[in-house]
Amino acid sequence: MTLEQEQYDVVIVGGGVNGTGIAMDAAGRGLKVLLCEMNDLASATSSSSSKLIHGGLRYLEHYEFRLVQKALAERESLLRNSPHIMWPMRFRLPHRPHLRPAWMIRTGLFLYDHLAKREILPSSSSIRFDETGPLKPDITKGFEYSDGWVDDARLVVLTAKKAQQFGAKIMTRTKCVNAERGDKNWKVTLRDMVSEGEKTVLARSIVNASGPWVSKLFDETLSMPAPKMIRMVKGSHIVVPRLNQDQEAYILQNEDERIVFVIPYEDEFSLIGTTDVEYDGDPKKAKISPEETKYLLDIVNAYFIRQLTPSDVVWSYSGVRPLMDGEEENAQKASRDYSFEVNQEKGKAPLISVFGGKITTYRKLAEAATNKLSHFFPDMSGRWTKTAILPGGDFDNQDNLAVALQQEFPWLPEAVLSRYVRTYGTTSRGILSGCTSVSDLGEHFAGTLYEKEVQHLVKNEWAMTSEDILWRRTKQGLYASDAQTKTLETYLSSASVKSAATLS
The missing domain is CATH 3.50.50.60 (FAD/NAD(P)-binding domain)
Known part of the structure; x- marks a missing residue:
């Protein structure tokens, strides 16, 4: 047929x-x-989000209790089903009294803790900041709460x-x-x-x-x-060298009532976003504007000791969110x-x-x-x-899987092992099958990306281009030079690689 x-x-x-x-x-x-x-x-x-599995704390201000409850209830199911690409994350919210009073934040966090059942994620709490942290010295009080991280692509x-x-x-x-x-x-x-x-x-x-x-x-x-x-709203993010060495993310309030996240990203970086800008062009052509970059940098610079400039931005991305078109006067309330x-x-x-x-x-x-x-x-x-467990997610936690893989493949560099755990989970064993040394991984392209992984992505995950591999499948584009990207493109255009893709 x-x-x-x-x-x-x-x-x-x-x-x-x-x-x-x-x-x-x-x-x-x-x-x-x-x-x-x-x-x-x-x-x-779907690859241009803030990479969060979250209820949407700020949606409570717009009385979207049903949406928040639904999202909160989903967090733990998703975390259980995909422990390789999702994990709990603690968020710190520095308090600025002139933006939102403490009672309002406490009320919101109480609702956030209790609108849905929690088993994995701990409840919110008050915290104090000191001079050892990354924030400016006049910021001394804040709050903590839990949500989750996801590799969206x-x-x-x-x-x-x-x-x-x-x-x-x-x-x-x-x-x-x-x-x-x-x-x-x-x-x-x-x-x-x-x-x-x-x-x-x-x-x-x-x-x-x-x-x-x-x-x-x-x-x-x-x-x-x-x-x-639908109402198209552009959300843009920037990536900068790591702003804080701890594992917590930050949620920053702004004068316009919006919030911006600062999230640990790919070991050495921080992910900052997002914006909300009305958009009416081709969704595929959405790009961050200089005004959006300045907006995000200004908010972060208002909180952190280390001051950022546009030259610190190592990567940016923009996505168009298709929101239901209501009567809201601005994008953040849609x-x-x-x-x-x-x-x-x-x-x-x-x-x-x-x-x-x-x-x-x-x-x-x-x-x-x-x-x-x-x-x-x-x-x-x-x-x-x-x-339903997603492929590679059949294990209890990342630490235990990392120990098991280290014992099975003691020659594997720690950075490669760590990324494989949070990218492929137990599927890592299939990629590493038959390998007894780093040389068995084949040609090195960039960062922790080797030929063996590229072959897996082409054959099993519909990858065809360097962008598919470097940015959506592995995020190793953050470490790849132009020359390395070109080398990968040449490799992907070879007859043997195309043949492997055809057979998948």
């Missing part, structure tokens, strides 16, 4: 966290799933891998260019963005999970008016919740579209979307993802 003749229960458009989450859930319930993504997995919004890739394990077909660099609705099926035209070849499949349903493109897909591909528009639109004409194949969402609630969103599919597929099995 050729691809043109294949029929699927659902075609999902969009390879971000929502699309892959729905693909995983639906495939695990027995549906035949195809997911198409016009670029790389997590190439837009790897979350998407591993969710897609889990979907694939349940039989889902994952097609990256594949754009849905047309969908014609019939009585029982959609006729879906897919374009290979590398070869420009087109193929057609049949789908009993479509899920539009294209993020910032969700409304645009209606006009360009589905030939129908969008039921609602809801981070999600909704669905089900387009169901009598006797016709259904369409489900996802609007909004945030990374912390991706599993709940996927579960809710798949529940809606169950109306059209009554033989589907029930909910299952709350305890």
Whole structure:
């Protein structure tokens, strides 16, 4: 049977966290799933977050108690299911009385502690800062609370891998260019963005999970008016040399009532963000502006002893968040919740579209979307993802896994081992299989990136370009020179590597 003749229960458009989450859930319930993504997995919004699994403390000020409760309840499930790419993190909130009174912060933290059950994460507390810390000496009081860290791009890739394990077909660099609705099926035209070849499949349903493109897909591909528009808000981040040597993150209040995070990032750096700027351009072309860089630096410089300038920025990224378009007058008050639109004409194949969402609630969103599919597929099995371990996450904690891997591969450099633990978890053993020395890892490209890992990413994780590998899969772009990046690109263009990718 050729691809043109294949029929699927659902075609999902969009390879971000929502699309892959729905693909995983639906495939695990027995549906035949195809997911198409016009670029790389997590190439837009889903790799441009603040890398946090959090309830959203500041959303309490906008009375979004339902969203915060839902997100808080999800944190511990996610932390249990993916201990390699997610872990608890303690946040310090320096107190500035003229911005928010202490009673207001204590009330917010009390709600944050009690809106949902906690088993892993400790409760909030008051703290005092002294001269040994990184903050300016006039900042002496503050608060601490718990949330979680996530490698957002790897979350998407591993969710897609889990979907694939349940039989889902994952097609990256594949754009849905047309969908014609019939009585029982959609006729879906897919374009290979590398070869420009087109193929057609049949789908009993479509899920539009294209993020910032969700409304645009209606006009360009589905030939129908969008039921609602999304509000595009650009969030930008900068990365600078490490500001504090401890493991805690900081949450800084600003005069405009926004907050900015300073988060330990990839051992030697600090991640600072985010901004909220209205955006109406192409989401793929979003870039940080000089004004946003200054905004973030000014906030950090108001709190930290060490003063930053634009020359300290080693990397920046911007993502466009597709928020539900309400009546809010500014971007920071727009809801981070999600909704669905089900387009169901009598006797016709259904369409489900996802609007909004945030990374912390991706599993709940996927579960809710798949529940809606169950109306059209009554033989589907029930909910299952709350305890679903993502590939590589079948271990208890990172320290114990690191000790086990060190015993199995005593020759492995500590920096490589540490990154493998928090990138691949137990899948590290597959990458290292057959290796007895560093030389067995093959060519060294940059940082802790070697040929053996690159081959794994090409064969098993849909990686094709240096950007896929250096920035979304490994973050080793932070250590790669232009010459090293070019060497990797040359390697990836070789016939043997392309052949390995074709066979995967």
